[in-house]
Amino acid sequence: MSNAIEVKQLRKEFKVFSSRSGLKGAFRDLLTRKYKVVPAVNDINFTVKQGEMVAYIGENGAGKSTTIKMLTGILTPTSGSVRVNGMDPHREREKFARTIGVVFGQRSQLWWDIAVQESFRLLKKVYKVPDEQYNEHMAHIIETLDIGPLLDKPVRKLSLGQRMRCELAAALIHNPPLLFLDEPTIGLDVLVKVKIRQFLKDINQKYNTTILLTTHDLADIEAVCDRVVMLDEGKIIYDGGLQSLKNNWAEEKEIHFQFLEEVRLSQLESLPLLFETSWDYDEKNQTFIAYIKEESDNISQLISAVVSHFKIKDVNILETSIEEIVRNIYEQGISTAVRGV
Structure with a gap:
């Protein structure tokens, strides 16, 4: 399987004005400005195979949008190399x-005052999509996204959710092999x-779109x-499977029990278990909650111990959310540890 994205030692630095303190410093800034170089993306490496669906996440200011702009050819890297769909995004831009x-999510590629379908036709011309290919492909997209009733409306009259569905359709008019999504569901219901x-x-699944x-x-x-590829201060601190991230960093598992007869918290806390278990009671839902480490067969041992002592009405196992x-x-600031996951 070929790589859709190849990034090697990618770096992007910005020159930032650094103001001096006090009135004297302000006057000095008028004459000579002081700058410092800030790395937004700091020598990162990763590849994305054709057909993969990858989450690129991090806190605000971690370097996500800067990376996307370099991958799409909007920004030129300070150093390092980028190959996307076998091309240099900046040098072979057209x-x-x-x-x-x-x-x-924050920008539109649709024309504000004209009907959605007119925007689609304009983009069809821009991308030089043949009529037959456009009709067949867009019929599927329009039906799947349920935007048929919106095609005759000006973009300015659409709700945020309606506009984002139309934006997604517009990005796929030419059926690209690679799709970049930056906060596509922000503010949506x-x-x-x-x-x-x-x-x-x-x-x-249908087009093997990356x-x-x-x-x-x-x-x-x-x-x-x-x-998941996780970024922190311009560096990749985790690159691996979502399930692996859960397995290694999910601190506890919650098991919720409801019983057919009255049970006291002290009875549950005195159960003979070989591992540490903490109990709580959710009065609103009348549910007892056990918190245990996600190790080996702890869950099955806990449920077996509870079943052998009490009559269970219901049991529910909850994973720690991503x-x-x-x-x-x-x-916890454990960047170094995460890299080893």
Whole structure:
């Protein structure tokens, strides 16, 4: 399988004005400005295979958008090399632009005052898409995204959710092999998010479209991506499977129990278990919650011990969410440890 993206020792530095303190410093700044060089992306390496769906995540200022802009040819790297779809995005920009689709949650590629379908036709001309290919491909996209009723409306009259679905369709008019998505579900309601996530999985299966997704909505990652690349201060601190990240960094598992008879918390705490278990009671849902480490067969041992002593009405096993895992990683400042996952 060929690589859609190849990044080697990629670096981007920005020259930032550094003001001096006090009134005297302000006058000096008028005469001679003081600058410092700040690396936004710091010698990163990664590859993305054709057909992969990869989440590219990090805190604000971590370097995500800067990386995307270099991968799409908007910014020129300070050093290092980038090959996307076998081309240099900056030097072969016109040819390269025909092989990618881009959706920025904060920017529009649709014309504000004309009907959506007119924007689509203009983009069809820009990308030189044949009529037959356009009609067949767009019929599928329009139906899947449920934007048929929106085609005659000016873009300015669409809601945010409607516009984002149309933006996604516009990015795929020329059926690119690679799709960049930067915060595509920002501000959208749950139903629209679900529709977009399912659509992304559909085009990946149907056309083997490679997708690189940056988002702060970690539910998008769990729904769409199998691989995560995590950035911190311009450096990659984790690159691997989503499930591997969960397995290595999920601190605890929650097992929720409901019983057919009255049970006291002290009875559960006195169960003969060979591993540490903490218990809590959720009064609202009348549920007892056990917290245990995700190791070997701890879950089966716990459930067996509970079943042998009490009559169970229901049991539910909850995984630590990817959002909690990522938050813990950043809060604990364990960049070096994560690289070894």
